[in-house]
Amino acid sequence: MSKKTSASWDMVQLAGAVADLKRDHYRILLTMSVLVDLLVDRGFVSREELERKTAAIDDELETLIDASLRPMG
Template identity: 50%
Template sequence: MNSHRSAMDEVRMAAKLADLKDEHYRNTLALSTLIELLVDKGIVTREEVERKAAELDSFMAHLPYPKV
């Protein structure tokens, strides 16, 4: 098996990365839009969103992952 990537493999990889970046942007835009609408309608405050984000971030930072 050839361990070297061909130029076409590199192009495909770059295209996949571009697709992922575009999808990430669309997802981030959708989430930001939802948060803004919830805040604008008075359903949640920015502080509540920030507090919950910090809570979830803290939880995710302490998940026990198996050591390799």
């Protein structure tokens, strides 16, 4: 197989892998959405609690990522 054909095949495989990831991502988001709806509908947690906790975890992760990208010292 020539280099051009090999590179083309690599791109086809990459595109397929990305499509698989997109499908998996969609299924995970759908499942999480259903679980959140069930938890809220059954009174285990409120949407406001979920939003507060999500924001807190997001802030914490942003701080950790920033710290790892800009180590002190």
